[in-house]
Amino acid sequence: MSTEISKPEPRVATEYVSEELANYQAQIEKYRAGEVDETKMQKLRLHFGTYAQRQEGVQMQRIKIPGGILTADQLVRLADAAERFGSGFIHFTTREDAQIYYVKLEEAPNLLRFLAERGITSREACGNTVRNITACYRAGTSASEAFNVGPYADGLFRYLVRNKYNQNLGRKFKITFEGCAEDHSGLRIHDIGLWAVKKTGNGEPRRGFRVYLGGGLGASPHLAHLFTDFLPAEELFNLAAATLRLFDRYGERKARMKARMKFLIEKMGWEVFRTALDEERKRVGPILLTDYLQETEEFIPETAAPPRGLRVLNPQTADAQFQVWVRDSAIEHRISGFRGVHVRIKLGDLTAERARNLAEIIRRFSAGQLRISIEQNIYLPWVREEELWDLYVALGGLSLAEPGAGTVADVTTCPGSDTCRLGIASAKGLGSALSDAFNDGPLKKYAELARPLRLKISGCPNGCAQHSISSIGFYAAALSHEGQTVPAHFVTVGGQATSGHAQFGSLIGKFPARNCVRVAETLLDLYEKEKAPAEDFNSFVTRSGAERLKQALETLRQIPSFEDDPSFYEDYGHEHESFAVRKGVKGECAGSTVAETVPTIDAARKSLAQAEALIYHKEYEQAMLTAYEAAAAAARVPLYGRLVDPFTSDEALWEFENLFVLSGETRGNWEEVSRRFGELKNDNPNEAGARAILEETRSFVSYCADKQADWFSGYTA
Ligand code: HEM
Numbered sequence: 233m234s235t236e237i238s239k240p241e242p243r244v245a246t247e248y249v250s251e252e253l254a255n256y257q258a259q260i261e262k263y264r265a266g267e268v269d270e271t272k273m274q275k276l277r278l279h280f281g282t283y284a285q286r287q288e289g290v291q292m293q294r295i296k297i298p299g300g301i302l303t304a305d306q307l308v309r310l311a312d313a314a315e316r317f318g319s320g321f322i323h324f325t326t327r328e329d330a331q332i333y334y335v336k337l338e339e340a341p342n343l344l345r346f347l348a349e350r351g352i353t354s355r356e357a358c359g360n361t362v363r364n365i366t367a368c369y370r371a372g373t374s375a376s377e378a379f380n381v382g383p384y385a386d387g388l389f390r391y392l393v394r395n396k397y398n399q400n401l402g403r404k405f406k407i408t409f410e411g412c413a414e415d416h417s418g419l420r421i422h423d424i425g426l427w428a429v430k431k432t433g434n435g436e437p438r439r440g441f442r443v444y445l446g447g448g449l450g451a452s453p454h455l456a457h458l459f460t461d462f463l464p465a466e467e468l469f470n471l472a473a474a475t476l477r478l479f480d481r482y483g484e485r486k487a488r489m490k491a492r493m494k495f496l497i498e499k500m501g502w503e504v505f506r507t508a509l510d511e512e513r514k515r516v517g518p519i520l521l522t523d524y525l526q527e528t529e530e531f532i533p534e535t536a537a538p539p540r541g542l543r544v545l546n547p548q549t550a551d552a553q554f555q556v557w558v559r560d561s562a563i564e565h566r567i568s569g570f571r572g573v574h575v576r577i578k579l580g581d582l583t584a585e586r587a588r589n590l591a592e593i594i595r596r597f598s599a600g601q602l603r604i605s606i607e608q609n610i611y612l613p614w615v616r617e618e619e620l621w622d623l624y625v626a627l628g629g630l631s632l633a634e635p636g637a638g639t640v641a642d643v644t645t646c647p648g649s650d651t652c653r654l655g656i657a658s659a660k661g662l663g664s665a666l667s668d669a670f671n672d673g674p675l676k677k678y679a680e681l682a683r684p685l686r687l688k689i690s691g692c693p694n695g696c697a698q699h700s701i702s703s704i705g706f707y708a709a710a711l712s713h714e715g716q717t718v719p720a721h722f723v724t725v726g727g728q729a730t731s732g733h734a735q736f737g738s739l740i741g742k743f744p745a746r747n748c749v750r751v752a753e754t755l756l757d758l759y760e761k762e763k764a765p766a767e768d769f770n771s772f773v774t775r776s777g778a779e780r781l782k783q784a785l786e787t788l789r790q791i792p793s794f795e796d797d798p799s800f801y802e803d804y805g806h807e808h809e810s811f812a813v814r815k816g817v818k819g820e821c822a823g824s825t826v827a828e829t830v831p832t833i834d835a836a837r838k839s840l841a842q843a844e845a846l847i848y849h850k851e852y853e854q855a856m857l858t859a860y861e862a863a864a865a866a867a868r869v870p871l872y873g874r875l876v877d878p879f880t881s882d883e884a885l886w887e888f889e890n891l892f893v894l895s896g897e898t899r900g901n902w903e904e905v906s907r908r909f910g911e912l913k914n915d916n917p918n919e920a921g922a923r924a925i926l927e928e929t930r931s932f933v934s935y936c937a938d939k940q941a942d943w944f945s946g947y948t949a
């Protein structure tokens with residue numbers, strides 16, 4: 233990993249990107265030669281978004297798309313990458329990432345270089361870091377937005393990527409931005425949710441954010457707390473930095489299941505956490521946005537008004553299918569004459585060839601701009617109203633003009649057991665079955681009634697498809713019947729996050745996978761028959777109560793014998809395969825925080841002796857660097873005891889300061905230790921300079937040696 237930790241992500245590949253990818257490649261080679269241990273390799277790999285896949289010997293490469301914002305050229309690059317390095321398709325995720333599958337580990341650095349040429353990165357896409365920063369797909373084009381949050385999402389991403397505050401967290405960290413009056417981003421299921429607000433103070437309009445902290449899904453979902461109704465926009469980076477520093481300092485590292493920020497807040501108590509955060513914000517002080525916020529001007533494509541020629545309405549626009557598509561896909565725009573248009577990407581999967589053809593369409597109809605939405609669709613932000621018909625026809629040519637985007641038929645799934653190591657059953661298989669049932673099967677008759685509902689399916693309780701915030705949610709499990717294993721799903725009802733009123737769904741039972749379409753059918757049938765006029769599904773569910781629903785679904789819990797119906801013993805999408813649950817497989821969503829090699833004070837002392845010898849040989853510059861490395865090596869010893877294993881020396885000294893000095897454990901000693909050693913290292917390379925850092929390091933090494941016993945207590949891995 234590069235020693236540079238304060239460089240923002242560039243828009244085009246630069247030397248330091250090449251350098252860090254060369255290092256990634258070198259580490260892979262060493263790993264293959266047995267010189268780098270498995271855990272260290274895993275840590276590095278995840279930092280670059282390269283995951284282990286369910287299939288042995290190949291990787292899934294996750295790619296960040298900050299704010300979900302892409303250009304047509306970048307989409308083409310993703311498509312080419314999927315073809316050259318993967319299995320030829322791109323998967324878009326519920327967090328606006330792109331994923332390429334079946335990548336060889338050796339090829340990952342080449343793949344990343346190829347993407348970097350178009351300003352795309354995967355850095356910190358996985359691991360214990362700030363993951364992709366998402367934003368509402370309507371940003372910059374929404375009729376109801378306070379202001380365009382896209383540049384803020386992009387700016388915060390640039391500020392945090394490679395930032396030392398974000399390299400060694402206890403667990404992953406998720407941030408989202410919303411600008412519209414309605415929440416399309418799931419603000420309250422994120423570690424930080426930022427909702428754009430405009431306020432008038434002293435006659436001047438001021439930009440700011442309503443801030444939510446500490447949300448998250450997974451097996452123990454938490455809704456975020458409201459931190460403030462108005463954070464002035466210029467304090468955005470200060471808030472993010474202070475929150476990360478606190479989470480890094482006090483967050484759990486040993487019990488991985490309790491390591492998200494939501495648990496830290498629970499442990500400290502909301503009021504104590506808030507107060508600590510206010511204090512930390514004062515400590516951090518102002519951080520300028522201007523270096524990172526690049527798009528200060530509002531983007532309006534050249535094709536903006538006046539419209540080209542006369543707006544003659546094409547008689548074909550009366551076409552019924554087209555009308556349905558327009559109703560579902562074309563969204564009101566802040567500039568009259570324009571629309572935003574959803575392109576429905578079934579289950580988030582797009583082949584490389586289609587992606588390239590779609591990019592052509594995007595160039596022609598949407599000023600070369602697109603967004604990825606958390607519903608796993610593509611959104612074209614700049615379509616002229618009079619071109620909707622032509623766009624519809626062009627999309628139809630790629631079989632991408634299906635209506636139903638953002639409706640109940642637009643089912644969200646995670647990769648599930650098809651490619652994820654933790655998947656129990658196929659989320660995509662059931663997702664397809666449900667989607668087909670709405671399009672042309674037993675659920676079609678409810679498509680209109682159930683239009684605003686959301687269906688989401690996760691392949692295990694981790695909830696990557698966000699099932700707990702859907703109207704009807706599924707997460708995979710297994711049942712046992714007559715000595716055989718049957719794919720199954722837990723079903724939740726009544727969840728929602730995409731409106732001001734967020735709530736998690738309640739569990740109403742576990743059903744064999746083959747009955748899950750009928751579970752949806754029964755629930756919708758009940759809703760149709762028993763709903764009060766104008767009553768929405770979630771209100772109906774609450775009024776009816778879980779017992780009523782369970783009772784209606786009781787018969788669907790039964791599993792026929794294998795002889796009567798063998799299909800119950802096979803999973804959706806995996807017909808003619810016998811179903812089995814994988815045992816003892818570990819997932820890698822975050823990976824462990826420390827490598828196997830334990831750092832020692834002896835290693836620090838060795839470097840110290842080397843530094844001294846270098847002074848003797850008058851190699852002052854090298855001596856200063858070596859002394860700096862010795863100080864970092866000493867810092868690594870107590871840090872390892874806390875399960876922190878930084879990639880670089882700069883990070884090691886910073887983490888020491890954050891975990892031990894700023895927490896008060898050093899009782900006032902070694903204040904600003906990372907800045908102090910940084911200055912000493914960069915001082916004039918002469919004998920006085922070299923002796924100064926040597927002495928400081930000597931005393932720091934002794935300090936760490938004395939304290940290591942205390943600091944290790946109760947924490948060692
Ligand atoms: C290698 C496969 C994966 C593993 C092992 C994994 C693991 C996990 C775990 C353990 C959680 C619970 C988080 C917690 O509360 O600590 C989670 C949540 C989540 N993951 Fe994954 N995941 C994987 C792949 C994915 C993929 C492919 C996506 C996108 C489609 C995804 C998106 C999410 C989302 C949206 C959440 C919930 C949001 C949240 O926790 O804030 N994950 N994942």
Ligand code: SF4
Pocket residue numbers: 646647648649652653654655656659690691692693694695696697819
């Ligand atoms: S929910 Fe489970 S199966 Fe689905 S991607 Fe997440 S960890 Fe994998």
